[in-house]
Amino acid sequence: MSRVKEFNLPDLGEGLTEGEILSWLVKVGDTIELNQPIVEVETAKAAVEIPAKWAGRVQSIFHAEGATVEVGTPIIAIDTDPTAGPLETPEPTGGAAKGSSAAGEVAKGAAESGQNDDAESGKRTPVLVGYGPRTTAAKRRPRKGVAPAAPAQPTAVPTQPAPVPAPPAPAPVASGPSTAGNGHSGPAGGTRALAKPPVRKLAKDLGVDLTALTGSGPLGSISREDVRQAASGAPATAEPLATALVSGPAANVGVHREQRIPVKGVRKLTAENMSRSAFTAPHVTEFLTVDMTRAMKALDRLRQRREWREVRVSPLLLVAKAVLLAVRRHPMVNSTWAGEEIVVKDYVNLGIAAATERGLIVPNVKDAGRLTLRELADSLTDLVQTAKAGKTSPADMSGGTLTITNVGVFGVDTGTPILPPGESAILAFGAVRKMPWVHKGKVRPRQVTTLGLSFDHRIIDGELGSRFLRDIGDFLADPEAALLAWT
Amino acid sequence: MAKGDPGVSTRGRRAVPRSRKGATGDPELVQLLTPEGERIESVTGPDGTEYRVDFTDEEYRGFYRDLVLVRKLDAEATALQRQGELGLWASLLGQEAAQVGSGRALRTQDMAFPTYREHGVLYCRGIDPIMPLGLFRGVDQGGWDPNEFKFNMYTIVIGAQTLHATGYAMGVTMDGKTGTDEGEAVIAYFGDGATSQGDVNEAFVWASVFNAPMVFFCQNNQYAISEPLERQTRIPLYRRAAGFGFPGIRVDGNDVLASYAVTRHALDNARHGQGPSLIEAYTYRMGAHTTSDDPTRYRIASEVEAWQAKDPIARMKAFLVKQKIADDGFFAEVDEQAKRESVHLRERVLEMPNPEPSSMFDHVYPNGSPLVDQQRAQFTQYLESFEGSAH
Numbered sequence: 001m002s003r004v005k006e007f008n009l010p011d012l013g014e015g016l017t018e019g020e021i022l023s024w025l026v027k028v029g030d031t032i033e034l035n036q037p038i039v040e041v042e043t044a045k046a047a048v049e050i051p052a053k054w055a056g057r058v059q060s061i062f063h064a065e066g067a068t069v070e071v072g073t074p075i076i077a078i079d080t081d082p083t084a085g086p087l088e089t090p091e092p093t094g095g096a097a098k099g100s101s102a103a104g105e106v107a108k109g110a111a112e113s114g115q116n117d118d119a120e121s122g123k124r125t126p127v128l129v130g131y132g133p134r135t136t137a138a139k140r141r142p143r144k145g146v147a148p149a150a151p152a153q154p155t156a157v158p159t160q161p162a163p164v165p166a167p168p169a170p171a172p173v174a175s176g177p178s179t180a181g182n183g184h185s186g187p188a189g190g191t192r193a194l195a196k197p198p199v200r201k202l203a204k205d206l207g208v209d210l211t212a213l214t215g216s217g218p219l220g221s222i223s224r225e226d227v228r229q230a231a232s233g234a235p236a237t238a239e240p241l242a243t244a245l246v247s248g249p250a251a252n253v254g255v256h257r258e259q260r261i262p263v264k265g266v267r268k269l270t271a272e273n274m275s276r277s278a279f280t281a282p283h284v285t286e287f288l289t290v291d292m293t294r295a296m297k298a299l300d301r302l303r304q305r306r307e308w309r310e311v312r313v314s315p316l317l318l319v320a321k322a323v324l325l326a327v328r329r330h331p332m333v334n335s336t337w338a339g340e341e342i343v344v345k346d347y348v349n350l351g352i353a354a355a356t357e358r359g360l361i362v363p364n365v366k367d368a369g370r371l372t373l374r375e376l377a378d379s380l381t382d383l384v385q386t387a388k389a390g391k392t393s394p395a396d397m398s399g400g401t402l403t404i405t406n407v408g409v410f411g412v413d414t415g416t417p418i419l420p421p422g423e424s425a426i427l428a429f430g431a432v433r434k435m436p437w438v439h440k441g442k443v444r445p446r447q448v449t450t451l452g453l454s455f456d457h458r459i460i461d462g463e464l465g466s467r468f469l470r471d472i473g474d475f476l477a478d479p480e481a482a483l484l485a486w487t
Numbered sequence: 488m489a490k491g492d493p494g495v496s497t498r499g500r501r502a503v504p505r506s507r508k509g510a511t512g513d514p515e516l517v518q519l520l521t522p523e524g525e526r527i528e529s530v531t532g533p534d535g536t537e538y539r540v541d542f543t544d545e546e547y548r549g550f551y552r553d554l555v556l557v558r559k560l561d562a563e564a565t566a567l568q569r570q571g572e573l574g575l576w577a578s579l580l581g582q583e584a585a586q587v588g589s590g591r592a593l594r595t596q597d598m599a600f601p602t603y604r605e606h607g608v609l610y611c612r613g614i615d616p617i618m619p620l621g622l623f624r625g626v627d628q629g630g631w632d633p634n635e636f637k638f639n640m641y642t643i644v645i646g647a648q649t650l651h652a653t654g655y656a657m658g659v660t661m662d663g664k665t666g667t668d669e670g671e672a673v674i675a676y677f678g679d680g681a682t683s684q685g686d687v688n689e690a691f692v693w694a695s696v697f698n699a700p701m702v703f704f705c706q707n708n709q710y711a712i713s714e715p716l717e718r719q720t721r722i723p724l725y726r727r728a729a730g731f732g733f734p735g736i737r738v739d740g741n742d743v744l745a746s747y748a749v750t751r752h753a754l755d756n757a758r759h760g761q762g763p764s765l766i767e768a769y770t771y772r773m774g775a776h777t778t779s780d781d782p783t784r785y786r787i788a789s790e791v792e793a794w795q796a797k798d799p800i801a802r803m804k805a806f807l808v809k810q811k812i813a814d815d816g817f818f819a820e821v822d823e824q825a826k827r828e829s830v831h832l833r834e835r836v837l838e839m840p841n842p843e844p845s846s847m848f849d850h851v852y853p854n855g856s857p858l859v860d861q862q863r864a865q866f867t868q869y870l871e872s873f874e875g876s877a878h
Contacts, residue, residue, distance in 0.1 A: 010571025013779040035566045046781030053570040143872055394784065 003081040004059050006074040007052075013045040020068045021075070022047060030058045031082065038076060041069075057082035194221035206231040266359035277421045281337065281456040285416040286465055290473045291439065292432055293447045298479050311374065312381045315449075316352075316406050319429045320376060322475035323404060324348055324369050325486055330468045333425045334401050337458050351403035351420060352380065354387040362420055363392045364400035404429060414452040424459050427472065428452035449476075516769055517749050518739040522797045524805025530745070532736055538748040544812045550743050551807055552821050553587045554800045557607040559825035560616050563832055564606075564623070568778045572836055573623045577604045581741070581773030584799030585706050587611060588746025589768070593674065596637070597754060598659075600652035600675045603641045604706075608676065612638040616828075620836050627842065628850070646684035649675045649703065653690040656699035656757075665700050670758030674702040674750070680711020682727065683719050691731040691765075700757035702750065703728075703765040706740060708772035713785040725767035733763045740770030741799040771797070844870060 009019055022040040026032055035051040038058075042048075059077040063069050079087065193210040195203070199222055203210050208230045215222035263271065295318050303313050327334045327348055335344040350368035354361055363386070365371070365379045386392050402424075405417050408431035415428040430450045437446035453469045460468075475482040517530045517538050529539035542550075561579050568576040579586060586607025593599060593611070601608055603619075610616055614631050621627040622641060633639045642648035652675035664671045681687050682705060694701040707724055709716050720727070728735025738749040746768055753764040771794040775782050782791075807813040848863040 008571065010569070011574075012569065014575060035563075045779050046775070047783075048569060048778075048781070050569045051566040143874065391787070393787075 003084065004077050004079050004087065005054055005056075006077045007054075008072050009041070009069050009075050010050075011071045012041065012043050012048055012050075016043045016045065016071060018068055018070050019043040021063050021065050023065050024061060025049070026052075026058050028058050028061055032056065032058060032078070052078065054078050054080045056080040194219060195223075195227075196221070199224050199227055203227045266361060270360050273421050274418050277419045280421075281419050281424075282458060283416075283419065283454050284457045284460075284462065284465065285452055285454045286462075286469055287414060287450055287452050288469050288473045289448060289450045290476045291437055291446045292449050292476050293439075295476050295479050296432065296447050308374070311377050313377060314380075315408075315432055316404070316429065317373070317377050317380060318476060318479060319404060319406075319427070319472070320350060320352075320365075320368070320380065321373060321479075322472045322482075323402065323427060324350065324376075325475060325482065326468050326471035327402065328369065329471055329486065330464060332464060333455065333460055333468050335424050335459055336401075336422050337424065337456060342459055345401050347401070349399050349401045351400035351423070352383060353403060353405035353417075354384060356387050356390060356392075358390055361387055361392055361397060362400060362403055363387055363396040364403075366399070402426070408432065408449065414450040416452060417454050419454060419456060424456040425465075425468070426454050428454075451476075516737045516739050517745045518742050519744040519748060520739075520742045520802055520806055522741070522802050524802045524809055526744075526806060526810075532749075534734055534736075536752060538745065538752065540744050540748045542744075547803075547807060547810075547812050548817060550587065550591070550747075551800070551803045551813065552824070553591070553607075553611065554583045554743060554803060555821050556825050556828060557583050557587060557610050558800065559829050560610070560832055561606055563829040564620060565774070565778065567620070567833065567836055568623070573620060573778075574625050575623050575777055575779060577777045578772075578774040579604050579606050581771050581794065581799075582706055582708055582768075583607055584743035584803075585704075585740035585746050585768035585770050588743040589674065589676075589704055589750040589766075592747045592750035592754060593637075594672075594754070594758075596669065596671045597758075598637045598639070598652075598655060598671065598673045600639045600648040600655070600673070601641055602645075602648065602676050602678065602681075603643050604678075605641075605676050609638060612636045614638060617832060617835050620832070621839060624836065624839060626839050646677055646681035646686040646690075649677055649681070649687045649690035650693075651675075653694045653697075653699055653701055656694065656701045656763075657697050659700055660697065660760075665758055665760040667759070670700065670760070672700045672702060672754040672757035674704050674754065676704050676706065678711065679705065679707040679709065679716055679719055679724060680714065681705075682724055683711075691728070691733075691763075694763040695732045698760070698762040700760070701763035702753045702757055703763065704750065705765065705767045706770055707767050708740075708770050710772060710776065710782075710786065712776045712780060713782075715786075723767065725765055728765035733765065735765040735767065737767045737769055740768030741797045741802070743799060743803060 011017075012019060019041040020043075022042050024039050026036075026038045032038060032052045032055060034053075034055045037049040038052045039050050040047060041050055057079045059079045061076050062073075063075050069075060193213065194215060194217075195210055200210065202208075202224060203222075206227060208227050210222055210227075213222050213226050213230055214220075216226055217223040261267075292315070296315065299313055299315065299318065302308050331344055331346065334348055335342050347367045348369040349364040349366050351362045351364040354363065363383050365376070365383060368376060368379070371379060383392075383396070386396070400420055400423060403417075403420050403426045405415070405426060406429050407415050407417075408429050411431055413433075414430040417426045417428045419426050428451065430452070432447050432449045434445045435448040436443050437448055438444075439446055451469060451472060453465060453472075455465045455468075475486075515533055517532060519527050519530060519538065519540060521527065529537050531537045558580065564573065564576045565578050565580075567573050582604070586605055587610075590599075590605075590608035590611030593608075599605075599608055599612065606616065606619060609619065609631075614636050618629065618631045619641060622629045629640045631638065631640075639648065639651065642651070652673050656673035659665060659671045659673060675690070677687060687703075690701075691703070693699065694703070705724055707716065711719060723737060725735035725737040736749060736753075738745050740746060749766055753766055756762070756764060771791075772782075773791065773794065804818065807817075845863055845867055848859050848866070851859050
């Protein structure tokens with residue numbers, strides 16, 4: 001039993017096949033205790049910390065943060081007896097051969113880790129209780145009496161299963177179905193290379209000829225990594241990932257000046273929503289420039305009131321109030337196009353688009369129309385802080401009916417926002433700037449902003465949209481008068 | 488801890504009950520040990536029952552030891568799952584006091600019907616804590632003898648065990664085993680989510696109408712996986728009992744002493760033929776529902792922190808220190824024992840043998856069956872048809 005043990009990514013949920021390495025909590029050379037958290041992994045079900053299975057010293061880490069790793073793949077090697085002096089044998093290569101390594105090598109790694117002394121072809125890795133991919137290429141154990149595809153193995157090496165028949169296999173080509181049928185041989189002439197459709201697509205995109213590659217995946221199939229390596233001009237032999245990690249996150253650093261960022265998480269969701277909305281709802285955008293000087297003064301007076309001293313008061317609060325009051329006068333803008341009918345809501349779940357580290361998210365204030373100005377202020381502050389802390393719950397993000405996007409915080413004047421799916425109006429609030437403005441017949445420096453309102457033209461005609469925008473503008477130009485007049 | 492009868496006195500004196508604000512409404516809650524570790528001498532329940540406990544120092548220390556051991560073994564099982572050694576684990580973290588308190592309140596002759604989370608009760612029943620790990624590792628079906636330990640198999644189906652328990656309790660009555668101090672009582676464990684199940688409500692009806700010697704012990708840990716309590720009920724759960732015609736009471740489930748006192752009283756009522764009762768142990772699941780769950784997706788950190796301050800072990804420790812019942816030496820010794828036992832548990836889990844595939848036929852019927860024998864033979868033949876098969 002080797003003193004260096006490799007830990008394979010277990011199935012952390014029930015029936016999961018992969019996980020993403022979020023962050024490593026230890027680094028190579030660290031001394032670790034049993035059950036010390038070593039890595040945070042996110043699966044389709046949960047983000048969890050994995051505790052160390054053995055005490056010792058971290059020998060190698062096989063996958064960088066951000067990597068998606070198949071269940072059963074080694075992720076870390078731990079020297080379980082670091083005080084016993086330097087290692088005599090070179091460290092095992094099972095993990096270093098990457099997730100797409102020849103399956104036999106992974107099985108070897110498992111055997112060396114000492115948990116599976118009787119590792120043999122066709123068994124699942126024992127770390128996976130009941131689940132997870134098999135460690136070898138064989139899908140099924142061969143039945144007795146069926147002619148084996150490969151020549152009989154000498155029985156002397158039971159713990160080292162032959163991964164995949166070597167390309168120059170001694171099997172005669174004339175044996176018919178055994179080569180063409182099972183497709184084990186990668187580059188055999190005339191045989192279609194084994195690769196999954198996304199890998200074929202990648203090869204096409206990168207201009208790689210699949211038939212010229214030797215696959216390193218199960219059954220000699222060509223993996224994504226094989227294609228990338230071929231595209232980057234590197235030899236197609238398996239290069240230990242551990243060394244690749246030292247030099248940089250990708251194997252092709254310096255060859256390409258483009259970065260490929262996997263589309264996932266918030267980015268993926270945003271993209272889906274934006275495309276769906278932009279190509280289903282016919283958008284119209286109108287603009288209105290407003291003198292907000294009075295409103296800004298009103299805000300200052302509000303801040304000076306004792307009961308408002310602790311409250312965060314921003315121009316966004318007034319815009320939110322303006323929108324809510326205007327919705328009350330034009331309920332139709334707060335609606336959803338539902339194909340056969342239009343759903344008009346008598347509650348406003350007011351969405352606020354927020355830029356966070358994770359990307360754009362749009363949490364909403366539930367039933368904002370019923371809140372007092374003070375409650376609204378508190379809700380907005382809460383919502384923004386929760387979003388910035390990355391703690392917005394899915395419930396807070398669903399059910400929005402109308403949205404404000406505060407592009408002014410980025411110092412721009414306005415925009416033509418795209419509707420969140422299911423909503424019919426979205427207001428862009430630009431920066432409030434001191435501008436020359438005609439005020440009481442003279443040009444004065446005034447605090448001016450530009451509002452941009454996009455709306456779904458299937459529901460909202462130009463007239464309704466214009467009245468709605470005009471009302472918002474009226475409120476922002478003179479909030480006190482609007483409040484007196486409308487409420 | 489002695490299994491004698493540490494006095495749970497039940498004088499019928501009416502007094503203003505202590506109350507504590509809960510998540511739903513402002514219900515009464517029996518508490519004998521505050522989160523700060525202050526002992527409350529006695530509490531009078533809404534029906535006039537006075538709850539008090541009077542333990543020896545040794546017994547108090549015994550409760551503390553149980554709580555720490557149960558938590559440590561649970562944490563080890565969670566780690567084993569994360570390391571791929573268990574398929575799944577349902578952690579009891581935060582619910583130790585409700586389980587140890589009620590588990591220690593059981594008398595030898597009492598029968599318990601658990602869910603899949605009652606590792607603490609299982610421990611109190613004297614069952615080797617390795618047993619449920621075999622189940623969650625998938626190498627056996629549970630493995631302990633329910634009759635020997637008076638602790639039924641873990642039940643995964645939500646709430647189903649309340650009906651099994653009620654039927655068992657009706658049987659106890661029919662056997663004439665109630666009405667004395669040596670009478671038998673039956674306890675069924677379930678969670679807040681299970682109270683929405685038809686099975687649990689049926690069990691309430693049967694137990695009530697047949698005056699079964701039942702204690703329904705609901706650990707209200709506030710979440711049915713991700714569903715919060717307000718999606719289960721508009722009234723405090725313990726008040727549901729009134730509608731079925733038996734008493735219900737809420738106890739601080741993070742207080743091991745109160746959990747003991749209330750359970751002991753309810754069990755004694757049952758064994759004396761006074762019928763069923765419902766106990767709502769008000770507690771909190773500090774961890775995930777199971778290892779497949781991510782609680783950060785549905786509850787906020789500040790809520791967890793608030794419950795952290797009510798930790799069952801911390802308050803017991805504070806009490807022992809303040810009353811000078813235990814010193815640092817004792818706490819260190821308990822920690823050492825917990826560590827030793829968890830290492831031992833780990834070693835034994837890793838050595839668990841994989842069962843023979845044909846072993847699934849072994850315990851279908853107590854005395855076997857020709858049909859099962861035939862199926863076993865067919866299955867063995869099938870396995871032997873593979874190359875390299877040792878079968």
